[in-house]
Amino acid sequence: MNFDTICVVGLGYIGLPTATMFASRRKKVVGVDVNKHVVDTINRGEIHIVEPELDIAVHAAVKEGYLRATARPEPADAFLVAVPTPFKKRQAEDEIPSPDLSYIQAAADSIAPVLEKGNLVILESTSPVGATEQMADWLAEARPDLTFPQQAGEEADVMVAHCPERVLPGRVMYELIENDRIIGGMTAKSSTAACDLYKTFVRGECLTTTARTAEMAKLTENAFRDVNIAFANELSIICDGLSIDVWELIKMANRHPRVNILNPGPGVGGHCIAVDPWFIVSRSPNESKVIKSARDVNDGKPIWTFEKVKEAVERIRNKKGNVTVGVYGLTFKADIDDLRESPAMRVSELIVSNIDAEFVFVEPNIKKLPSSLEGQGVMKEFDQAAKCCDLHVFLVDHKEFLDKSEKVSGEIFDTKGIVKRDGL
Numbered sequence: 277m278n279f280d281t282i283c284v285v286g287l288g289y290i291g292l293p294t295a296t297m298f299a300s301r302r303k304k305v306v307g308v309d310v311n312k313h314v315v316d317t318i319n320r321g322e323i324h325i326v327e328p329e330l331d332i333a334v335h336a337a338v339k340e341g342y343l344r345a346t347a348r349p350e351p352a353d354a355f356l357v358a359v360p361t362p363f364k365k366r367q368a369e370d371e372i373p374s375p376d377l378s379y380i381q382a383a384a385d386s387i388a389p390v391l392e393k394g395n396l397v398i399l400e401s402t403s404p405v406g407a408t409e410q411m412a413d414w415l416a417e418a419r420p421d422l423t424f425p426q427q428a429g430e431e432a433d434v435m436v437a438h439c440p441e442r443v444l445p446g447r448v449m450y451e452l453i454e455n456d457r458i459i460g461g462m463t464a465k466s467s468t469a470a471c472d473l474y475k476t477f478v479r480g481e482c483l484t485t486t487a488r489t490a491e492m493a494k495l496t497e498n499a500f501r502d503v504n505i506a507f508a509n510e511l512s513i514i515c516d517g518l519s520i521d522v523w524e525l526i527k528m529a530n531r532h533p534r535v536n537i538l539n540p541g542p543g544v545g546g547h548c549i550a551v552d553p554w555f556i557v558s559r560s561p562n563e564s565k566v567i568k569s570a571r572d573v574n575d576g577k578p579i580w581t582f583e584k585v586k587e588a589v590e591r592i593r594n595k596k597g598n599v600t601v602g603v604y605g606l607t608f609k610a611d612i613d614d615l616r617e618s619p620a621m622r623v624s625e626l627i628v629s630n631i632d633a634e635f636v637f638v639e640p641n642i643k644k645l646p647s648s649l650e651g652q653g654v655m656k657e658f659d660q661a662a663k664c665c666d667l668h669v670f671l672v673d674h675k676e677f678l679d680k681s682e683k684v685s686g687e688i689f690d691t692k693g694i695v696k697r698d699g700l
């Protein structure tokens with residue numbers, strides 16, 4: 277099947293690189309975003325996110341006329357939806373978060389008026405099981421003049437598929453091409469069409485399945501990571517109580533040929549691993565006991581970390597009076613600028629609100645403190661903080677920290693095994 281024009285709805289970390297990839301293969305791509313700043317930035321041939329090699333590719337695609345951004349979808353052969361799928365705000369601490377599909381609904385409502393017979397609509401956003409069918413229902417409600425897979429099966433006027441994305445930020449332009457792709461069509465025809473579309477640039481294998489299996493596969497991948505990290509985080513807390521160096525312990529245990537324990541940290545962050553397992557738990561609460569416990573362990577780790585920092589500050593204050601705490605890293609993982617669901621942010625917010633001390637933040641990937649930390653401390657370069665703080669709290673293993681950790685003088689609380697001295 278041939279796709280000459282492609283409309284990508286949502287131009288963030290996933291949608292923009294994907295749109296650009298199609299444009300780089302000389303497809304006519306219209307990117308849609310509700311954020312005017314995003315649309316204007318892209319139309320200038322610039323980018324609004326940090327991702328290696330994306331800036332050059334966007335610049336070329338816009339200059340050559342293959343990529344254009346706009347606020348409203350336009351008629352196309354294929355539509356890709358890459359909008360956020362967060363969970364709804366919890367009313368109580370112990371409430372199981374449920375997925376917020378309002379962005380997908382808004383995207384479906386905006387696509388519906390321009391849909392035509394023969395179109396393919398792909399949901400790329402990470403979604404709970406059943407979301408693709410739900411999106412197809414929203415489209416069908418808005419366009420009673422067209423038929424959809426849930427009504428007409430293989431004979432449907434519009435094909436619908438779920439093709440989840442599993443690229444790693446920082447390597448997106450490489451992994452979009454090389455990773456295998458799961459293609460979950462609501463019909464076999466939808467799967468074949470989606471495979472044809474992705475083969476425009478994908479060199480990995482395109483594996484076809486149902487939309488539901490594709491949805492669950494993406495959630496399973498992230499729940500698997502979450503459960504394994506929770507195991508390491510739980511070990512780190514157990515070891516702290518038993519005066520055992522968890523890093524040494526993991527090194528020893530991993531010498532077993534069939535054991536591969538991951539690294540502990542201050543928690544689990546990002547908008548994927550910290551979010552997606554809840555989509556399984558909220559749908560199957562009684563059956564997801566391990567997945568739910570892993571979420572609880574990982575969500576509890578920032579609080580445990582904060583309590584350990586508080587103890588350390590009190591110990592230092594008893595010895596020398598005023599305490600200056602250096603906090604190293606705010607992003608949700610190393611060497612990116614993304615603060616979403618960051619456990620380092622959660623720890624930082626807890627310590628600035630509950631500990632009486634001076635705070636110095638070192639975060640080489642952002643220019644100014646996020647609003648929740650504004651006025652609570654100062655940002656400094658690593659070398660300055662390394663000299664002036666009494667307690668150094670490492671929360672993210674940025675490359676710069678790994679390279680320079682021996683410059684630090686004072687007590688260290690190391691959640692990432694950067695210096696492996698006091699603490700974890």
Ligand SMILES: NC(=O)c1ccc[n+]([C@@H]2O[C@H](COP(=O)([O-])OP(=O)(O)OC[C@H]3O[C@@H](n4cnc5c(N)ncnc54)[C@H](O)[C@@H]3O)[C@@H](O)[C@H]2O)c1
Binds near residue numbers: 286442
């Ligand atoms: N970022 C990742 O590493 C990653 C990896 C795999 C999967 N995902 C999934 O991909 C999806 C998108 O994530 P992201 O990181 O690209 O999000 P993002 O927040 O970076 O980008 C989403 C974009 O969609 C726009 N948007 C919101 N509603 C819209 C609408 N109705 N019409 C048009 N534009 C709209 C927003 O303005 C924003 O620019 C999510 O489901 C996420 O879980 C993300």
